[in-house]
Amino acid sequence: VTRYGAAVDDGRPPGFHEKRRDILTGAARVFERRGFSAGTTKEIAAEVGLSQPAIYHYVGSKEDLLGEIAMQVSRDMTSALETGLAAGETSREQFRAVIREFAAAVIRNQAEFAVFWKELHAIPEAARTAVLADERKFLNRIGSLVKELQGTGELPSDAPTPVVTEAIIGMVCWTYHWYRPGRSPDADQVAQVFCDLLRLS
Amino acid sequence: VTRYGAAVDDGRPPGFHEKRRDILTGAARVFERRGFSAGTTKEIAAEVGLSQPAIYHYVGSKEDLLGEIAMQVSRDMTSALETGLAAGETSREQFRAVIREFAAAVIRNQAEFAVFWKELHAIPEAARTAVLADERKFLNRIGSLVKELQGTGELPSDAPTPVVTEAIIGMVCWTYHWYRPGRSPDADQVAQVFCDLLRLS
Numbered sequence: 001v002t003r004y005g006a007a008v009d010d011g012r013p014p015g016f017h018e019k020r021r022d023i024l025t026g027a028a029r030v031f032e033r034r035g036f037s038a039g040t041t042k043e044i045a046a047e048v049g050l051s052q053p054a055i056y057h058y059v060g061s062k063e064d065l066l067g068e069i070a071m072q073v074s075r076d077m078t079s080a081l082e083t084g085l086a087a088g089e090t091s092r093e094q095f096r097a098v099i100r101e102f103a104a105a106v107i108r109n110q111a112e113f114a115v116f117w118k119e120l121h122a123i124p125e126a127a128r129t130a131v132l133a134d135e136r137k138f139l140n141r142i143g144s145l146v147k148e149l150q151g152t153g154e155l156p157s158d159a160p161t162p163v164v165t166e167a168i169i170g171m172v173c174w175t176y177h178w179y180r181p182g183r184s185p186d187a188d189q190v191a192q193v194f195c196d197l198l199r200l201s
Numbered sequence: 202v203t204r205y206g207a208a209v210d211d212g213r214p215p216g217f218h219e220k221r222r223d224i225l226t227g228a229a230r231v232f233e234r235r236g237f238s239a240g241t242t243k244e245i246a247a248e249v250g251l252s253q254p255a256i257y258h259y260v261g262s263k264e265d266l267l268g269e270i271a272m273q274v275s276r277d278m279t280s281a282l283e284t285g286l287a288a289g290e291t292s293r294e295q296f297r298a299v300i301r302e303f304a305a306a307v308i309r310n311q312a313e314f315a316v317f318w319k320e321l322h323a324i325p326e327a328a329r330t331a332v333l334a335d336e337r338k339f340l341n342r343i344g345s346l347v348k349e350l351q352g353t354g355e356l357p358s359d360a361p362t363p364v365v366t367e368a369i370i371g372m373v374c375w376t377y378h379w380y381r382p383g384r385s386p387d388a389d390q391v392a393q394v395f396c397d398l399l400r401l402s
Contacts (some may be wrong), residue, residue, distance in 0.1 A: 035322055037238025117378070118319040121236055156397040160386060163394040170375025171368045177318070178367045185361060193364045196357040199400060 020058045022048050024072060027065040028111035036066055036119045066119060067127035073116040074131040076105040077138050085141075091148040092200060098145065099172060099194050104187040106175045113176040142169060154200060168198065221259045223249050225273060228266040229312035237267055237320045267320060268328035274317040275332040277306040278339050286342075292349040293401060299346065300373060300395050305388040307376045314377040343370060355401060369399065 026048035030039040041062055045052045059065050084098030106113050123131065143165045149155040155164060171194055195201050227249035231240040242263055246253045260266050285299030307314050344366045350356040356365060372395055396402050
């Protein structure tokens with residue numbers, strides 16, 4: 001499975017998925033800079049050095065590009081969660097690993113995450129329904145982990161779990177807004193700060 | 202000074218500023234739902250029960266509406282900061298009061314804050330320059346408070362101050378994304394959870 005979640009042996013010509021991935025990253029950059037409505041496939045084509053027909057061939061319309069970006073973010077969040085949960089024995093270790101994987105995903109695909117949260121209203125219906133269902137599962141699973149840590153007193157036990165969960169997710173998500181590649185500390189260091197702040201080091 | 206920062210005795214007819222404020226709130230709701238590019242002054246007029254010429258009379262064009270929303274958010278953040286700083290004797294009390302005021306501002310003007318962060322790219326140049334300068338001052342001032350609390354060990358002393366600062370701001374800002382008026386706990390309770398999580402109760 002590639003970074004974009006597509007199976008490798010699906011009969012597509014070599015390089016198809018890499019090209020597709022580059023196009024989605026370029027599209028995310030254009031949509032982030034200009035907004036989804038104002039961004040054009042012409043600008044996206046210029047951004048990635050391809051023709052407009054090539055953009056249509058590899059992904060499709062502007063709406064398809066946004067839908068694919070949203071699905072990509074959704075897969076990234078789910079995979080960060082699964083990798084993190086599998087990486088720890090205790091709830092505390094799992095939590096730390098989830099924060100680390102989630103921060104890394106936001107930083108790695110910063111433009112995609114920014115577009116996802118800014119343009120939720122514009123995501124085509126089918127993709128939106130799918131990603132909102134994924135987001136609910138993600139929230140519930142993080143919420144269970146938070147509840148376990150509240151039970152042991154590692155997180156404040158009296159606070160309402162949904163607010164604690166959203167506060168922690170917000171801390172990580174907001175990274176898309178301020179992170180500057182090359183100038184900010186790397187993803188592991190950022191995740192470490194989050195865990196230090198939550199006294200879960 | 203009204204909620205929108207305008208002086209009361211400025212020669213405007215009675216009700217002018219209230220009407221203006223209602224229009225900005227309605228505009229923020231439309232822009233949040235549909236995006237700035239797709240939203241129209243016709244929809245905004247329908248949202249607030251006024252004519253399109255009335256919208257132009259009270260505020261101006263769609264760009265003026267977005268610029269005013271941004272200035273409003275910026276004034277709200279600055280005023281939350283100033284009120285919070287004035288409310289405490291120690292750094293810890295000041296910090297808690299700033300979090301409380303800031304969370305209350307985000308929750309009170311949720312649509313305005315959402316539009317501000319989603320549509321930064323579309324904000325007219327003059328307003329954008331002003332709000333970005335305000336945002337830097339806000340960040341610096343919160344950063345100083347964080348540094349003081351790191352100095353006393355009330356916040357983790359080894360962590361880089363800019364990341365700690367953005368993590369805390371992100372926790373509060375993200376409230377615009379998940380808060381549901383009437384269903385979520387009130388602003389004071391939400392701020393209390395943030396302080397509990399940071400062990401600054």
